Amino acid sequence: MIQRELEKKGITTVGLSITKEVSLKTKPPRTLFIPYPFGHPFGEPFKPKQHQTILKDLLQLLETAQQPNTLIESPYRWRRTKFA
Numbered sequence: 001m002i003q004r005e006l007e008k009k010g011i012t013t014v015g016l017s018i019t020k021e022v023s024l025k026t027k028p029p030r031t032l033f034i035p036y037p038f039g040h041p042f043g044e045p046f047k048p049k050q051h052q053t054i055l056k057d058l059l060q061l062l063e064t065a066q067q068p069n070t071l072i073e074s075p076y077r078w079r080r081t082k083f084a
Contacts, residue, residue, distance in 0.1 A: 003028045014062040016041045016054070020073070027069040032061050034074040043076075049083040050076075 003013040007029050014030040017023040018041050023031045034041060034054065043050035054076070061072055075081070 001026060001028060012062060014058050014065075016058060017071075020071075023071055029068055029070070030061055030065040031071045032058050032074055033071055034076060036076075036078050040078075043083075044079065047083065050081075053083050 003015055006013050012030075013028075014032065015023075015028045017028075017031050017033045018036050018038060020033045020035075023033060032054075036043060042054050054074070057074065061070070065072075
């Protein structure tokens with residue numbers, strides 16, 4: 001997995017996953033799981049606030065994850081969560 005190789009070189013990584021089962025099996029270093037449809041990991045098209053919020057969550061996870069193989073489940077739900 002690319003994330004592991006980058007981590008071996010000292011580059012901290014974070015991933016965004018839409019398939020929790022795969023992430024639990026492959027155990028990437030840091031992952032934000034978001035239950036969105038395939039092809040839309042950052043949310044609905046043309047919704048920049050939604051995209052920015054998810055990106056900020058990823059960057060926050062990059063800074064705050066304390067343990068290896070950290071998987072955080074996002075509270076956002078497809079077309080149900082309102083983004084300001």
